Amino acid sequence: MSEILTKAAARNIFYGGTAFFFIVFVGLVAHSVSTVNDMEKSNPVTPSVAAGKLVWEKHACIDCHTIMGEGAYFAPELGNVWVRYNGREDAAAARDGLKNWIKSQPSGVEGRRQMPHFEISEQELDDLVDFFKWTSEVNTQNWPPKVSG
C-alpha cells in the first residue's frame, strides 16, 4: 500500500516540478517577448518587411540558406546579408546588388551550387530586401562573429 503511495507521490512531484520549470520558462519568454516589442518601436515591422517575410517563406529559402544561423546550411547566412552587401553605407547599391543577384540565378556554373530561378516580381524583391535589412538590425548579441556569416 505504502509502495503505491510513494510512486503516486513521485508522479505528483514529477508533475509539480515540470509545472514549476514550465512556469519559470513562460515567465522568461514573456519577458523576452516584451523586449522584442520594445525593439519593434525602433525597428518596426513595416508592411513591406512583413510582405518580404512571406516572399522568404513562399520560396522556402530556409531549406537552403540560414537566417540567424537556422536553416539548411547549404547556402550562405542571410541574417546579415544586408551588412555583407554594405547596405549600411550605401543602401541603394546594396539593394540593387541583392536584387540583381537573385535575378541572375541560376548561374549555371559547373560544379557550383545552384540557386533556382524564382518568379519574383520587382515589388516582391524590394519587400524581400526590406526584410533582410530589418533582420540585419536585430540585436543578435553580436552574432555572427564575422560578417561572412
Added chain:
Amino acid sequence: MPSAFTLLRAWGLMMALTGLSLWAAISDQSIASTLAAMGAGVLKAVLILWAYLNLRRSPSGWKAVFGVFLIAIALIVLGAFWVGKIVK
C-alpha cells in the same frame, strides 16, 4: 530525527556564523574576510545537511556526494577569487 536540542544548537551556530561573516565583510575587505565569508557559508551548508536534513544518519556515499559538491564550490569560488587577485 534529530532532537530539538540538536536543531536549536545548529540554528544558533548558523545565526552566529552569519553575523560573523557579515561583520568580517563590513569591517575589512582582506583575504581573511573572504575566507571567513566562504568558510561560514560552507559550514552553514554542512550544518543544514547534518542537522536539518539529518544526513548524519545517511550512508557515507551520500555524505561523500554532498561533501564533494561543497568542496568543489568552495574551491571554484576561492580559486577564482585568488586568480582575480593575482591578475589585478
Added chain:
Amino acid sequence: MKYDSQKVALYYFAGALVLFVAQILFGLVIGTIVVLPNTLSELLPFNIARMIHTNALIVWLLMGFFGASYYLIPEEAETELYSTRLAIVQFWLFLIGAAAAVVGYLFHIHEGREFLEQPLWIKLAIVVVALMFLFNITMTVLKGRKTAITNILLLGLWGIAVFFLFSLYNPANLIMDKIFWWWVVHLWVEGVWELVMASILAFLMIKLTGVDREVVEKWLYVIIGLALFSGILGTGHHYYWIGTPGYWQWIGSVFSTLEVAPFFAMVVFTFMMVWKGGRAHPNKAALLWSLGCSVFAFFGAGVWGFLHTLAPVNYITHGTQITAAHGHLAFYGAYVMINIAIMTYAMPNILKREPYNQLLNMWGFWITSSGVTFMTFALTFAGVVQSHLQRVLGMGFMEVQEQLSLFYWMRLGAGLATFIGVVLIVWSLVVPGKAKQVGRVAAQPAE
C-alpha cells in the same frame, strides 16, 4: 500479444517503414547534390528535396509512435482498444495527408518555415488526426489499468499535440516567429518526445528482461524527471542569437548541460535491467536495438549536444555542420532506434511468427549504426573546419564549403551504407524468415 486490437499497430509500422525508406532516399539525393551541385538542379532543387527528407523523418517517427502506442497500450491497460476502426481511419488519413504533402512539395506547394512547411490545410488535418488518436488511446486507458508507462506515454502524446498548435502561429516579426517555432521543435524533441521514448523503452525492458514492473517504473520516473527538469529551460540554448535578451546564454548553457543527465540515466537503466533480469529473451534483436537506443541517444543527444551547447562555443559553431552532425546522430539514436526497437519486438508477435530473421536484423543494426556514426564524424570534422575558417578567420561561406568537399563525399558514402542497412532492417521485419531458420531460432534454449 494478448489483445486482438493490437494488430492495428501493423498499419502504422508498415507506413512508417515506407516513409523511412523514402526519408533515406531523399537524404541520398541531397547528399549527392551537395557534392555534385548540378544534379537535378532544375527538376528537384535542394530545398524541396531537403524538406521531404526532414518531413518524412518527422512523420514516420510520429507514425511509429502511434503504432507503438496502439501496440503497447492495450497490453498495459489490459483491455482492447477503444476503437480499432477509428485507428484504421486515422492511419489512412494520416498517410494520405503525408503523401499529399510530399506530392505537393514536388510541385512547390508548401509554406516556408523549416520543418513546418506543410500547407495550412495539412497542418489542420494533422491536428484532426492527432485528436482522433488521443481520443482513442485516452478512452482505452480510462477504461483499463493505469500504469506509470501509459500515464507518461499519454502525457508525452498529449504534449506533442498541444505544442504542435504553435505551428499555426506565424507572426510577421521574425524574432517572435523563431521564439515560438522552438516551442514546437525543441519542446518536442527535447521535451515530450523524450517522455514517449522513455515509456516505450520501459515497456521493452519489462518485456525483454523480466525485471519487475516496480523497479522499471521507478527508473522511468527518475529519467523523465531529469529530462523535463533540464529540458524545458534548456530551450534557452536556442535563444542565444535570435534577437532575444542576453540572459538566455546563461540559462541555456546551464540547463542544457544538464540535459545529458537523463540520457546517461537511460544508459545505466537499460544495462542494469538487462544485467539484473538475467533472462534470455528469444528476441535478441529487439534487445540489441533497445540497448543501442540508449547508448546512441546518449552520444547523439547527450554528448554531441553538449559539445556545442555552451554559449561561447555556440557563438562560433551555431549554424555550421556541427549542428547537422548532432541532429543526425541524435535523431537516429533517440527516435529512429526506439521505433525500430519496438517494431522488432512487436512485429513478430503481431504476425504470429517466432522472432525471425534476427541475424539479418542485427546486421541491419550494425551497418546502419556504423553508417550514421561515420556520417556524424564526417560532419563533425566538417563543422570544426568550417567554424574555424568561416567564424574565426572570416572566410566566405562558399569558399569554405569548397574546402569541405572531402567530408561531404565521406558523408555520402556513409549515407549509402546507412541506406543498405535500412534495406536490411526493413527486409528483416517484413519478409518472413525461412521455416528452417525459424525453427532453429525458436529451438534455442533460454539460458
Added chain:
Amino acid sequence: MSDDTENWGALSELPGNPLMWVLILSELMVFGAFFAAFSVSRVLHPAMFLADQVRLDRLVGGVNTMLLLTSGLAAALAVNARGMGDIRRCRLWLGGAALLGLGFLGVKLAEYSDKAAQGFGIETDTFWTLFYLMTGFHAAHVVLGLVIMAIVVWKPSLENVETCVSFWHMVDLIWVLLYPIVYLIR
C-alpha cells in the same frame, strides 16, 4: 522509509520522497553551475563586478539569511512533531516556516524594487544579469516551497512532511552559499 518493497536504490536512503531528491540534486547542479559561472565572470570583468557589487546591501542579505535559517529550524521541528504523531503542532511549525519564507520574499521584493529604481535591470550588464537570474531563480524556489507547504499542511502524512521539508532545506542550503558568493566576497 526503506523496506524491501520500497527500494529506490540509493535514493531510498534520503529523507522524503526519492523523486524530490532527483529534483533537489538537479537544482544543486544548476546552482553549482551558476556559482561557477559567477565566479569566473568576476575574474573576467573585475572592475564591473566591483562597481556593481557595491550597490548590494550586505545587511539585507544577512537579514534574509537569518530569516531562512530560522524558517528552516521551524520546518525541521515540524518533521519532529509529525514524527511524534502531533499533527496540530506539525501544522503550526509549518505555518511558522511559511511566514518566515514570506518575510524573505518581502525583503527580496523590496530589494528588487530598490535596484530597479536605481536603474539596474537584468540586461544592464553581466553582473546584474547573473544577480537577477540567480536570486530570482532562488526566489522562485521559495515560492514553490511555499506552495508545497500549503499542500502539505492540507495533507500532512509523514512522507509528505519530510519531502516538503527536504525541499525547503535545499532552498536554505543554496541561499547560504549564494549569500557569501554574491553579496560578501568582493
